[in-house]
Amino acid sequence: MRLVVVSNRLPLTLRGSPEGWVGEPSAGGLVTALGPVIERTGGLWIGWPGEGPERADLEHQTTLDRWERESGFVAVDLSRSLATRFYQGYPNQTLWPLFHQFPSLLEFSPRSWEAYVEANDRFRDAVVDRLQPGDLVWVHDYHLMLLPRLLREAVPDVAIGFFLHIPFPASEVFRILPHREELLLGVLGADYAAFQTHRHVSHFRSSVLRILGLSSNMDRLFLEGRVVQLEARPIGIAPESFMGLLESDRAVKAALQKLRRRFEGRRILLAVDRLDYTKGIPERLRAYGRLLARAPHLRGQSVLVQIAVPSRERIPRYRELKAQVDRLVGEINGQFGTPEWTPVVYIRRSVSRADLVALYAASDLGWVTPLRDGMNLVAKEYVACQKDAAGVLVLSEFAGAAAEMGEAVIVNPYDEERTAAAIERALALPHERRRERMAALHRRVTRNNAFAWAERFTGDLRRAARSRLHAGSSEPARLPLGEATSAFRACRNGVLLLAYDGTLVPLASRPSEASPPAELVSLLLHLGAEGRHRVAIVSGRSRVDFERWFGDVEGLWLAAEHGAVLRPPAGHEWSAIRPSPPEDWREHVLPVLEHYVDRTPGSFIEAKEYSLVWHYSMSDPEFGEWLANELV
Numbered sequence: 003m004r005l006v007v008v009s010n011r012l013p014l015t016l017r018g019s020p021e022g023w024v025g026e027p028s029a030g031g032l033v034t035a036l037g038p039v040i041e042r043t044g045g046l047w048i049g050w051p052g053e054g055p056e057r058a059d060l061e062h063q064t065t066l067d068r069w070e071r072e073s074g075f076v077a078v079d080l081s082r083s084l085a086t087r088f089y090q091g092y093p094n095q096t097l098w099p100l101f102h103q104f105p106s107l108l109e110f111s112p113r114s115w116e117a118y119v120e121a122n123d124r125f126r127d128a129v130v131d132r133l134q135p136g137d138l139v140w141v142h143d144y145h146l147m148l149l150p151r152l153l154r155e156a157v158p159d160v161a162i163g164f165f166l167h168i169p170f171p172a173s174e175v176f177r178i179l180p181h182r183e184e185l186l187l188g189v190l191g192a193d194y195a196a197f198q199t200h201r202h203v204s205h206f207r208s209s210v211l212r213i214l215g216l217s218s219n220m221d222r223l224f225l226e227g228r229v230v231q232l233e234a235r236p237i238g239i240a241p242e243s244f245m246g247l248l249e250s251d252r253a254v255k256a257a258l259q260k261l262r263r264r265f266e267g268r269r270i271l272l273a274v275d276r277l278d279y280t281k282g283i284p285e286r287l288r289a290y291g292r293l294l295a296r297a298p299h300l301r302g303q304s305v306l307v308q309i310a311v312p313s314r315e316r317i318p319r320y321r322e323l324k325a326q327v328d329r330l331v332g333e334i335n336g337q338f339g340t341p342e343w344t345p346v347v348y349i350r351r352s353v354s355r356a357d358l359v360a361l362y363a364a365s366d367l368g369w370v371t372p373l374r375d376g377m378n379l380v381a382k383e384y385v386a387c388q389k390d391a392a393g394v395l396v397l398s399e400f401a402g403a404a405a406e407m408g409e410a411v412i413v414n415p416y417d418e419e420r421t422a423a424a425i426e427r428a429l430a431l432p433h434e435r436r437r438e439r440m441a442a443l444h445r446r447v448t449r450n451n452a453f454a455w456a457e458r459f460t461g462d463l464r465r466a467a468r469s470r471l472h473a474g475s476s477e478p479a480r481l482p483l484g485e486a487t488s489a490f491r492a493c494r495n496g497v498l499l500l501a502y503d504g505t506l507v508p509l510a511s512r513p514s515e516a517s518p519p520a521e522l523v524s525l526l527l528h529l530g531a532e533g534r535h536r537v538a539i540v541s542g543r544s545r546v547d548f549e550r551w552f553g554d555v556e557g558l559w560l561a562a563e564h565g566a567v568l569r570p571p572a573g574h575e576w577s578a579i580r581p582s583p584p585e586d587w588r589e590h591v592l593p594v595l596e597h598y599v600d601r602t603p604g605s606f607i608e609a610k611e612y613s614l615v616w617h618y619s620m621s622d623p624e625f626g627e628w629l630a631n632e633l634v
């Protein structure tokens with residue numbers, strides 16, 4: 003089966019230069035993890051190739067054609083204006099802050115939503131154009147949350163998987179989002195949707211329940227007669243592409259030697275991030291200031307190397323962050339620095355893979371403390387480069403990686419004083435303890451690597467799609483309207499059994515609110531008077547409700563309380579299907595139900611002749627369902 007990866011960016015970005023159009027590796031975690039997988043398995047990668055030329059440009063087009071032919075990289079055609087409105091709009095100014103639990107940074111405009119929809123449509127077109135029977139389509143991340151549904155509508159049988167790289171927020175946060183329903187339904191177009199951690203899966207399920215009213219099991223839900231499988235599949239890195247360099251690359255060896263010489267006798271604390279407000283860079287700098295204040299022995303004996311690649315620079319919040327970090331670095335260096343010692347070495351650009359590997363290997367402590375992160379690959383890269391070494395990984399409890407990397411020193415980055423204390427203790431740990439912890443982490447990172455991750459994902463997706471094809475629909479198929487009406491017209495002596503709630507009237511939260519509209523009553527009157535068919539309404543409703551609504555309608559059978567009492571058309575006399583049961587059960591059951599009403603705000607009891615009903619559809623859905631199970 004061929005794998006078709008779809009992500010916002012292609013692994014290469016095409017840039018104009020004096021020498022013409024050149025492809026440069028794209029930055030970011032996704033490419034680091036998936037690049038080697040596609041290289042190994044073949045297949046297509048569909049995405050945006052970077053900003054194109056202002057006017058039609060033959061060389062640009064020829065390069066893209068060659069990419070598709072030779073590497074399977076397929077460029078999605080977004081106009082310059084759409085690309086800008088899309089990328090800087092809804093994904094990065096609305097979804098990114100909200101999913102990382104920064105609702106106050108959320109910006110929304112209807113225009114940016116339109117661009118989001120339009121871009122997702124363009125991605126759909128590019129995929130549909132290239133699809134072959136049997137392809138597995140793997141859609142990535144928050145830029146393309148509408149795409150699974152768009153593809154399902156265009157090609158109903160195709161196998162579609164979706165992976166969210168960033169966190170899925172708590173439902174109370176998610177529900178803030180304009181167009182929240184469309185996003186959830188978009189993702190649920192997939193056969194298989196996976197997230198970085200179990201917590202993200204459970205947040206997703208809870209949003210689906212609260213916003214779409216769909217309940218789910220731990221690992222699946224049913225929608226429109228299909229199953230959607232849900233899973234936590236933490237992403238890994240390709241460790242060899244780091245360890246391999248460390249073992250044999252000349253440039254890495256030279257860089258390592260230089261670093262050791264330059265920082266001799268000092269503990270190196272390393273931080274590597276995109277310059278993003280979710281990564282906790284100011285909090286880290288302030289915590290380092292506190293560390294130097296509380297541990298004078300570390301002054302002159304430690305250095306924080308902070309590497310930050312600028313990103314999304316056209317968004318004002320990112321420019322503000324850059325200025326804030328510049329200022330904080332200046333403050334700490336000004337306060338603690340000496341002519342021989344600079345406490346913070348700040349590098350604000352991308353560094354080469356060789357330099358990065360050397361830094362990872364040379365550092366005594368990897369300081370990975372995002373305020374919120376889907377996974378965080380830097381944590382794993384640091385560990386990969388610490389084979390047989392004794393560095394300490396300090397990890398934020400708000401990074402997805404914390405769910406897997408229990409041997410790290412886990413901190414709350416918002417608590418700067420305690421973070422500083424934890425780092426002081428970590429640096430003082432005996433060498434053997436640090437080595438043991440690092441060895442355990444190293445085993446984990448090399449085992450759950452990018453290949454294992456991709457293999458599990460595609461295996462799960464294949465199974466999910468196969469079970470959809472074989473199981474068929476679990477819901478009865480909809481009656482084709484034309485066929486049903488002509489069969490009804492042709493029928494002489496039929497029986498029409500009609501349900502009430504959810505069939506003749508829409509479902510309502512309170513039973514008393516679902517009274518029939520006048521048109522419905524006159525339609526039933528008409529059917530009854532015609533006398534061609536027997537017409538019955540069969541429902542859990544009480545005979546009191548039926549009397550009130552349909553008491554005067556001639557020619558109808560009424561079956562109330564699920565058939566416990568029945569009124570034939572002639573005579574309007576109700577009769578019970580059985581002699582009435584002993585009544586003593588009521589006094590035992592009612593107090594039990596009342597106890598549940600007291601415990602469940604929004605729930606209430608409906609008392610009928612033959613039954614008592616506890617209604618909880620207006621209460622908190624998860625809590626209501628849990629208590630309903632308990633009650634049963």
Ligand code: ADQ
Nearest residue numbers: 030031034167275309311351352353375376377378379380
């Ligand atoms: P990102 O937010 O981009 O990824 P991360 O997982 O840390 O975050 O990946 C960053 C990548 O960029 C790493 O591979 C790192 O080596 C590289 N990098 C960072 N700074 C660099 C520098 N100065 N020079 C060179 N390279 C640098 C998103 C989610 C994450 C999730 C990934 C993958 O936000 O939570 O882990 O996708 O799913």
